[in-house]
Amino acid sequence: MAIRNGLGPKFGSVLTGAQNGSSRDFELLFRAYSGPVTAFASARGNDDPEAISNDVLLKVFQHLDGFDGDESAFTGWVFAIARNRLIDAHRAAARRPAVADGVEVPEEGFEQSSEEAALRGLSLQSTISQLECLTDDQRDVIALRMVADLSLEQVSEIVERPVSAVKALQRRGLRRLQKEILPAGVS
Numbered sequence: 001m002a003i004r005n006g007l008g009p010k011f012g013s014v015l016t017g018a019q020n021g022s023s024r025d026f027e028l029l030f031r032a033y034s035g036p037v038t039a040f041a042s043a044r045g046n047d048d049p050e051a052i053s054n055d056v057l058l059k060v061f062q063h064l065d066g067f068d069g070d071e072s073a074f075t076g077w078v079f080a081i082a083r084n085r086l087i088d089a090h091r092a093a094a095r096r097p098a099v100a101d102g103v104e105v106p107e108e109g110f111e112q113s114s115e116e117a118a119l120r121g122l123s124l125q126s127t128i129s130q131l132e133c134l135t136d137d138q139r140d141v142i143a144l145r146m147v148a149d150l151s152l153e154q155v156s157e158i159v160e161r162p163v164s165a166v167k168a169l170q171r172r173g174l175r176r177l178q179k180e181i182l183p184a185g186v187s
Helices: 008-019 023-043 049-062 071-095 114-131 136-147 152-159 163-184
Strands: none
Touching: 008 023, 008 071, 023 049, 023 071, 023 136, 049 071, 071 136, 071 152, 114 136, 114 163, 136 152, 136 163, 152 163
């Protein structure tokens, strides 16, 4: 199973091209995986999911020559790197002193209306806050299954647990989310 909107049948030729240094094929891989990795980092509550996605894909591209497999194996490899990078980022953040909460520094040269910024912040914050009721393992499994659209077997490899444990984590996580979301109502 590959990610939604993956490369499908052309994956092999794109991978080979990227391994041979084709900038076009690097771009195709980046476009196919940056969105899902960013969404996974967002679902895990990371403050800068785009930076995580860029770090992950940079590491993937640096080690691309050593990869041998199909798109499903590649997807699992990418998300294993993403999960490890998120764990590292969480550990680093725990060692850093906190700065003013909720302060967002705008990117230079990027103009966004106040309304767009508020709506984007509310929906992302709402999603992240709903996932906060889950354990880290449940959140990883839910994000990898639902956001990254990975199979049980791929998630099992990434989180280094048996498929039966992944199923149990997913089931408990979804039940917990159902209890949290339904009483509050859906907007």
